[in-house]
Amino acid sequence: MKRRIFLKGSLAAGTLAVAAGAGMLTPKSVLAAAWPKAAFDSKTEVEALQAFFGTSDVEQSDKISIKAPLQAENGAVVPVKVMTSLAGVEGIAICAIKNPRPYTTSLRVTDGGGGLYSTRIKMGQTSPVNCYVKAGGKLYMASQEIKVTVGGCGG
Amino acid sequence: MASTKMKIKKSKSGGYEVMVLAKHPMETGNRKDKKTGEKIPEHFIENMEFAVNGEMVAQANLGTGVSKNPLIGVGIPNAKPGDTVTVSWVDNRGESDSAEKVVK
Numbered sequence: 001m002k003r004r005i006f007l008k009g010s011l012a013a014g015t016l017a018v019a020a021g022a023g024m025l026t027p028k029s030v031l032a033a034a035w036p037k038a039a040f041d042s043k044t045e046v047e048a049l050q051a052f053f054g055t056s057d058v059e060q061s062d063k064i065s066i067k068a069p070l071q072a073e074n075g076a077v078v079p080v081k082v083m084t085s086l087a088g089v090e091g092i093a094i095c096a097i098k099n100p101r102p103y104t105t106s107l108r109v110t111d112g113g114g115g116l117y118s119t120r121i122k123m124g125q126t127s128p129v130n131c132y133v134k135a136g137g138k139l140y141m142a143s144q145e146i147k148v149t150v151g152g153c154g155g
Numbered sequence: 156m157a158s159t160k161m162k163i164k165k166s167k168s169g170g171y172e173v174m175v176l177a178k179h180p181m182e183t184g185n186r187k188d189k190k191t192g193e194k195i196p197e198h199f200i201e202n203m204e205f206a207v208n209g210e211m212v213a214q215a216n217l218g219t220g221v222s223k224n225p226l227i228g229v230g231i232p233n234a235k236p237g238d239t240v241t242v243s244w245v246d247n248r249g250e251s252d253s254a255e256k257v258v259k
Contacts, residue, residue: 035201040218104220116230120222
């Protein structure tokens, strides 16, 4: 049994090393940051927020609007659109709380960017979807519950 | 295999909106091959970069939680007609693709 655990551990370490190697080899522009692996690997939302935004102090805001279906027939494709009228947007993140890995996707914005991000996400089950916007050094959020009839997280 | 399509449209809130459709399997690593019973390894887009006239305006970080053939939309409020918008992505295996279009 212990041997099995050891093997699993070494395998995981191996894939990590490969991923890191690949990241270093790919050409990237100077402004671009690396893929936030820690945030994507987090099992909880707070950890992910800490990893990506560097803070988990969140304030509810009505300046963020989420355009998403109330009920999604297919959990594999759930369109989510986040729009915000907040000034000085630095980043937008979308978390489907009950997914195995809640941190779904995010957007880093530089000065010329805007407060709009739309994507299609996978959802394992009915869950609130939290959208976070970092603007002017502060973190804001809005949430909407999406009902899922058929899950779409592998399996 | 790789193909990336891009569309630029006027946004209601002003400026433009770029929609990108990248053809990609976005494997989560949880799915199993029905024939062999083996797990299909993770394969997903990590970063997608949006640039206007060569200057990066936004970088989307995608993960396994994003649907297959991701459709990503990003606002570029400061773009003007004639500007060139470039989109490029890199996945966790180092594969990449890009697309370019001029704002009308």
